[in-house]
Amino acid sequence: MRRNKTISSYLLVSPYLLHIFVFVLFPVGFSLYLSFHQWNIISPMEYVGLTNYEKVLQDQYFLKSLRNTLVFLAIHIPLQIGIALGLAVILNQKIWFRAFFRGAFFMPVVVSGVVVTILWQQLYGYEMGSINLFLMKLGFEKIGWLTDPQWAMPSIAIMATWKNVGLYIILFLVGLQSVPKSLYEASSLEGATRWQQFWHITLPVINPTMMMVMILSTIGGFSLFIEPYVMTGGGPLNSTLSAVLYIYKQGFFYYHMGYAATLGLLLALIILLVVFIQRMVIENKQP
Amino acid sequence: MPLMSFLFRLNISCLVIGCLASCHRQQHDDHTLVFWSSSNPEEIKFAKQYVDRWNENHKEIPFFFQPVPEGQSSEEVLLAAVVGKTTPDIYANMWQGDVEDFARSGVLVALDTLDGFLDFLYARCDTQVVKEITSADGHIYQVPWKVNPIMMMFNPAMFRAAGVETVPTDYSSYLEAGAKIKRHAAEANLGNQWLGISEVNPIWWQRFFNFLPLYYASSQGAPIVKEGKAFFNNEHGIGVFAFLQKLYMHDYFPREQQKGQSDPFLASRIASTFIGPWTIQQNERFKTEGFEYDFMHMPLPDSMTGPAYSYGDPKNMVIFQTCKHPQVAWQFLQTMLLPEADRDFLALSGQFPRRKDLDSNPLFVDYLQAHPELIPFARQAKYLRGMDSAQYMKEVLDIISQEYEACVVYGLKSPEEAIAAAAKAVDLLYLNE
Amino acid sequence: MKKFLFYILLGLAAFAFLYPFIWMVSASLSEERSITDVSLWPVALTFDHYIKLFENIPIAGSFVNSVFVATIVTFGVLVFSSMAGYALARHRFKGRNLLFYFLLFTMTLPFQLTLIPNYILMVQFGWTNSFAALIFPGLLNAFAILLFRQHFLSIPQDLIDAARIDGCNEWRILFQILWPVSVPTLITVGIITFMTTWNDVLWPIIVIREEHLMTMPQLVTLFAVGGRSMGQIGMKLASATLLALPIIIAYLIFQKHFIQSMAASGQKE
Incomplete structure (x- = not known):
């Protein structure tokens, strides 16, 4: 009986073990192995030592893609947290049509990123895009949203915010609802303003949510692919070349499998490091 | 336990689906050669015509024709085919700049080792073109076929x-x-x-x-x-x-x-x-x-x-190493490269054959006279470069x-x-x- | 008065989120040349773009492919992840804790790390250009296991003991006793899995090259990026509308579940 149960335990987790071995453990190891090789899939693999790693250090495009990611995050994260938190605070109150508003903000979250990018590619159009036509009606100059190297990445960051903000509104709402009502009541009696309440009661409680939003946005920023792939192809002047798009190009366009694997490995390390640092910083800040 | 058996069946069906999807590639016997053209409708029509003609007279080694399977780009499809060892015997739309990469990987037949290839080549093209398509290892892996002068x-x-x-x-x-x-x-x-x-x-x-x-x-x-x-x-x-x-x-x-x-x-x-x-x-x-x-x-x-x-923008013909009868494949290719075939191709697709006698062979001279709008391109075709x-x-x-x-x-x-x-x-x- | 202004502003914000979708649908139903001056309603109503779209790319087939792949993956995730989650929550066996920490660890691994080797794996298995490449790697995921584990931890031991006394084996306990009392978790995991599988583009683009095997987002992406759409905005928007429609309809019907699923997805930290 006991033995039987042990066997069934292992049986229950066996698909997971098999899956993790084939699709996670082996690939991680293989990735490391590949990074010391040069391989275009059709020719035999060739051991090249640390060449791939040396190449990364001189690779201006990889550096550029990381810099682009920073630009993206610098715009995306504050925008995301600001808008999501603001709307969540509003939706947390008793207002009319709450379900409608929540539903509207959440809509872009469910549709595919492809739809969003195709849509915004048109909205961002230079000559005929809705946004520029609107700007011109107001008497402003046209902006090359996706064709001006200064604007292209910010444009993508704005679009990504539009796409994801609904999700973060929901997460903040969950956080806000966990603030005990009695705290507000007590502080009201002591004459605290609403702003003070927000600052001293609400913020500390939703701090973990804030951290999560930050980490999820960061990971999202490092995973940016479909947006530049569809909208700009990484241009203009590589201003929207994302790290994943660059890995994709190296791997599936030039078939530099060894080099692409090296880039993937290093990118993964960078992401882990960034997330780790973010955590340290935020956790230290907490009282 | 109905649920368990259902799960079991699901597992099996996944496997079957996976296999079906990956094993659906056509199987051909040893004596059929496979020929891929580009997916351009005119080229499909042209290639079909010559394959049919060949198959009528060569029942012992017939050709199976299909356009390059739909994909993002033909290079990617070819690479996938090389990896899966499912390359065609002949491919007739290879961008000249890709040939050396494939040749270095050892998947192309060195055509200069085939009987009659060099004689044919020198009759068709001038030395500059021959020099351009000769690989660094001294062999030639491609037949110059068509060009689109810019x-x-x-x-x-x-x-x-x-x-x-x-x-x-x-x-x-x-x-x-x-x-x-x-x-x-x-x-x-x-x-x-x-x-x-x-x-x-x-x-x-x-x-x-x-x-x-x-x-x-x-x-x-x-x-x-x-x-x-x-x-x-x-x-x-x-x-x-x-x-x-x-x-x-x-x-x-x-x-x-x-x-x-x-x-x-x-x-x-x-x-x-x-x-x-x-x-x-x-x-x-x-x-x-x-x-x-x-x-x-x-x-x-x-x-x-x-x-x-x-x-x-030269697109050329190549024979893959998987081909069991390279000499026969070359014989077939020659039928597609006859002056009449080149003229037909020009008429059908508006693309120019890469040959040196465009302005001397009456076949082409007559055709161009009837289609004067093409003459500027015919003149340009004498002064073309492809890819190193x-x-x-x-x-x-x-x-x-x-x-x-x-x-x-x-x-x-x-x-x-x-x-x-x-x-x-x-x-x-x-x-x- | 202040309240009125507040609702106007909030309404404008909601409009900013809905307008692009409304524009997409109405523009896809307008004549090509009048698309740019469309605001909220189609100009010169026409179904041309949709008709041409169906003639140009096998979008109906890709829809079937997507439904097929997403359904099987979702089902697989529910079955296999609940199995692992159950064992991790209610069984004692050697290596259980190790396995659990390992699970948490793998969750932190970015997918960028395994992208290239997984592709090569697919090549070696001969799975490129087959649904197997889309299905097998997705059949399990750590996050789903975690959600199931958390949920199963909250189920009273009496329920499981009673079933054991009745002679149920572990499989029956999981699928016939626990599943029926775990519907919210099943829905949460199901919606998240279905949605992410349905919307995934990067992986299909890498492993599928044959048009008749492509998923819908992949086909639409390649259509929009590649030359096939011939720069025709109407057709692009029609393809985007068709891609968005199924998930929007599902969302409108199961709105509550969608939002709850997403709220639950935030619990992973």
């Missing part, structure tokens, strides 16, 4: 209206035409008009329509890379970048693409463009009544006299494209700096070999 197409009415008396043939007259068109459009309140348009996207193959033909024209067909090093870092490469840069800096060429609108050339908003012969069919179909267009060779550096070379027989040509063009964007389109670098940077990156590419 030329300058222009709108004579727009030139006339702007006071451009003679068709510009060199850099300064072309730039001058740009100034005149700009001025005329402003004076006559015609809205935005430009001298020309060219794709600004830094993807490698867009250089077929600007940098490459201009570089070949300026250098009379100098190589891009030579002996594992960049060769384009010379006065010609720099001169072409400088010329193109001026076109954008003076706003003679628009930087914003004219997407989502009708063809700007046919709408008389663009006076010229660099393009191949396929445009003729397109123009005839969509042009308005009385719309004129004509062709001229690519602009040349000032004071240079012809002949003006150009890029020809070197590895990584796509990446080389991509590197040039990156600098092209920074220098030509955005003016952030001088032509000298841009060409030097590109050359450095290309040298690095070959250094890792």
